[in-house]
Amino acid sequence: MLSHFVCLILAILTLPFIVPPSSEPDDVINIDMSSSLRKWYDNGHIINIYQQKIFYIHFKSLLPSNKTFLLVHGFPTSSYDFHRVIDTLLRHGDVIAHDHVGFGFSSKPQNFTYSLSELAEHTMELWRRLNVTSSKRDIHVIAHDMGDSVVCEMLARLSRDQLPDIYRDFFKSITFTNGGMIISKANLRIGQILLSNPIFGSYFTLLSNRLRVAKRFTRRQLASIFSPQCDASLVDDVIDDIMTTNRVNNGDLMFHKLIYYLSDRRNFEFRWFPALANPSIKMRLLWGDSDAVAPLEIATGIQSLSSGQIELTVLKGVGHFGMLEQPELWTEEVLKIL
Numbered sequence: 001m002l003s004h005f006v007c008l009i010l011a012i013l014t015l016p017f018i019v020p021p022s023s024e025p026d027d028v029i030n031i032d033m034s035s036s037l038r039k040w041y042d043n044g045h046i047i048n049i050y051q052q053k054i055f056y057i058h059f060k061s062l063l064p065s066n067k068t069f070l071l072v073h074g075f076p077t078s079s080y081d082f083h084r085v086i087d088t089l090l091r092h093g094d095v096i097a098h099d100h101v102g103f104g105f106s107s108k109p110q111n112f113t114y115s116l117s118e119l120a121e122h123t124m125e126l127w128r129r130l131n132v133t134s135s136k137r138d139i140h141v142i143a144h145d146m147g148d149s150v151v152c153e154m155l156a157r158l159s160r161d162q163l164p165d166i167y168r169d170f171f172k173s174i175t176f177t178n179g180g181m182i183i184s185k186a187n188l189r190i191g192q193i194l195l196s197n198p199i200f201g202s203y204f205t206l207l208s209n210r211l212r213v214a215k216r217f218t219r220r221q222l223a224s225i226f227s228p229q230c231d232a233s234l235v236d237d238v239i240d241d242i243m244t245t246n247r248v249n250n251g252d253l254m255f256h257k258l259i260y261y262l263s264d265r266r267n268f269e270f271r272w273f274p275a276l277a278n279p280s281i282k283m284r285l286l287w288g289d290s291d292a293v294a295p296l297e298i299a300t301g302i303q304s305l306s307s308g309q310i311e312l313t314v315l316k317g318v319g320h321f322g323m324l325e326q327p328e329l330w331t332e333e334v335l336k337i338l
């Protein structure tokens, strides 16, 4: 009996090494993308930031405006999360969105420390290189999920006067949307927990790359953070696109590295909280209350941390990806800060 059990465990452990890697292409030119994702890619550019290729997309407003929106995406997704809100935002200002190193169409190096500090530095250097400046434009940042923490790192440095001069009086407003800003209140998905295991994380990454059943599991994990009210075919299409962007440049072999931000969130919370407790900039929380991973308690927790100085707007019945689920409602609320 025991030997059967041992054999079973061994079989499970060795399975991902025996199943050959999928022969599907992973380069942007040959990968099979939905037309909407392909259009997003075609609108973008690549710029070298600290030896990494960063994909970004810079839309110019069609109407005269002095506003620029900087969009900061989360895990495990990309700037494409925002594709359904671009047209509305463009009626009010320019929009710049980029893919963090390791995500979307940016470089996905194996030898890279996927820490929130790195992502923050690459992001700020990108904005500097794109000549984003507050001297002629009002800069509004909108962050989501892991992007909230990337921006928190910037704010911690700003509050200590550790940022380059161009970041003085740079942010006109910051909007945080559904993210795990208080990690103890986040309901991490089982996939996140497995991947962040220091010993088995790489094994689970391999498993999810090789096995069809593991891919179905990834789909279900992603689907679980949409609001149950959300249209099922929309969720399906969105998840297809997320899984496609993750495959670009072998990104799906990197999840155990990309998940590193979770440890940063734990380790740096107390570094970030003071900047949120005494905001020197107009900040706001915009939260879907039907989010299984980043529940509303996180938003109310941050709001009380700031003694109510950070306003909270709740989007009822909206899940983790408000900008995908309810783009009109989401932008309507985003624009109220202007």
Ligand SMILES: *[C@@H]1O[C@H](CO)[C@@H](O)[C@H](O)[C@H]1NC(C)=O
Residues within 6 Å of the ligand: 110, 111
């Ligand atoms: C990453 O670093 C390791 C050890 O430093 C090295 O052996 C390996 O060739 C590097 N891989 C790449 C892709 O640069």
Ligand SMILES: *[C@@H]1O[C@H](CO)[C@@H](O)[C@H](O)[C@H]1NC(C)=O
Residues within 6 Å of the ligand: 129, 130, 131
């Ligand atoms: C930023 O400004 C510099 C100097 O004016 C210019 O050479 C460069 O092309 C600009 N970059 C972009 C992306 O507009």
Ligand SMILES: *[C@@H]1O[C@H](CO)[C@@H](O)[C@H](O)[C@H]1NC(C)=O
Residues within 6 Å of the ligand: 066, 134, 135, 136, 137, 138
């Ligand atoms: C942008 O325009 C608004 C309204 O006209 C004005 O209050 C603001 O100072 C302008 N911002 C910059 C950076 O010029």
